[in-house]
Amino acid sequence: ACSISLHRDLTIMQPLLLKPGSREFIWPRLNSSTVQLDYGQPLELYCSHGFRKGSPGGNAKSAIVTCEGNDELGYAAESYNMSHFACQRPVYHVAERTGGHCYGGSSLIRIGFELEAPDRFVQLYEVCFDEAQLHSHYVKHSLSPHNGQHQRAVKRPSFLQGSFYADLKMSSLYSFTKQHATLERILGTRARADALLDSKRGLFLSRGHLAAKSDFIFGSHQRASFWLMNVAPQWQRFNAFNWQRIETAVKEYVAANDLWLTVYTGTYGVLELLDGNGDSQQIFLDYDPARDPPGRIPVPKLFYKVLIDEQAQAGIALVGVNNPHATPEEITEQYVVCKDVSGAIDWIRWKRHSIADGYSYACDVNEFNDVTGHLALAQPIGRLLL
Structure with a gap:
């Protein structure tokens, strides 16, 4: 052999x-x-x-x-x-509109490798992308027991924006200075931006991967996860703590139970923070009060991972709150959008009640999808994947 x-x-x-x-x-x-x-x-x-x-x-x-x-x-x-058999250069991956549509008339974009032969496209993942608001509702990919092992120490390449973000220079929008200026503009005072952002405490927005880099096995596939349609603005503290705990646990759970899953990782809602007058304002990475609508690239209220085992007709929705500034009352009233069944999950080592780490919970897939409306499921998911 x-x-x-x-x-x-x-x-x-x-x-x-x-x-x-x-x-x-x-x-x-x-x-x-x-x-x-x-x-x-x-x-x-x-x-x-x-x-x-x-x-x-x-x-x-x-x-x-x-x-x-x-x-x-x-x-x-x-x-x-x-x-x-080494290549001249790292293998080139592409992102292209399929012509298909998904939630709310958004564009379906496929990411993968365009091989020589006509119509020979090897797909890694698919994105449901809102071309007006410049944000992704979800990314769809697969996880299998093979994902228990992936190539380590693959250097992170620069993010690519392709032709999907019009005239925006995305790298500068994610800079701390630019975030501060944008928050100040939306919330009306410098003091509010100062109170909300703190780079030393992970209180800033990072590029939160939807399909994680380590959800892909080969280095060439991991590099293809660095399209900006595969990220959303996520508080760094949440990204590094409960969200990472969820990502790691899902891969371990899949490998330990020999599962072949379809995974939808997405965002829902727009984060609202209080301005200088105590009024709620929606938060965006790109904001121009002279434009209609003024905000693009919304900062999501929630991040989610919907795991579906199609063979067993089982699934679970794992949900994390993208707001380290929320109060416990706000979590209950505004952020928990479906009946929490996370008490039945024993395979995630998370601090799920920590608001600073990203308050997290779990729901029945059908109930969660009734709230978001994002996924066109062929049939209701019959039972919880626990």
Whole structure:
């Protein structure tokens, strides 16, 4: 047989590993960080810019190799090991509108790899994106037991905005200085912005991934999670504490229970904070009082992960409050939007009642979706995924 190690054999210049001629990736074995090929099994290696100079793949973008045993791969009547097949550049991923629509007439955008052959697109995830408000309702992707192992220490690339944010320079909108100025403009006083933002205490808005970087197994796939449609403004303290606890626990739960899940990670509502007069104002990252409507890129009130096991017709909605400044009364009255069933969940190590860490709870999927209306589910989810 032939083994390809995620940690030893695949660098940042790794090719995609595909079933030849298909739209399917080859995954590592379960509970393992190695891809195992049987003797004689073919594997397609794909580089969007061709293989690097001196590689057996030459200028070609695709090479089909065959396992010859002892970790040797046969190509063009010679034997090589995996490290010979490095790409010229990191594999290029794309985000494109599918022409389809989702909640509220929003655009469906697919993110993945456009391969040479016509109509050969290998999808990683799909985004429901509101082109007017410039924000994502949800991202849809899959998690399987393979996700228990993912490539570690993959360097974070810069975020990409593509053609999806008109004339906005998104990197500057997320800067602390710009956030402070925007909050001051919306809330009317500098004192309010000073009271709400504190970089040392994680009280600022960061780019909160929807589908997490580590929800993808290969480095080339992880890099494709850095599209700005796959993030939303999230208080850093929440991002680093309860939200991360949820992300980690979900992957562990999936691996431990051998689950194959469809995951919708989304945002709901617009955060409201009090202005200098004590009135509630909706918060946006991009705000121009002279424009109609003045706000774009809303700061979400809630983040959620809806997990669905389609085979078992089971699901759960995990919900986190994106407001470290909320009072306990506000949490109960404004932020808990469905019956909390989190008492039945024993597999998340969260401090779910901590407002600073991001108050969190769980609900029946149908009940939560009745509130948001985001997901077009083929049929009601029959039972709770616990």
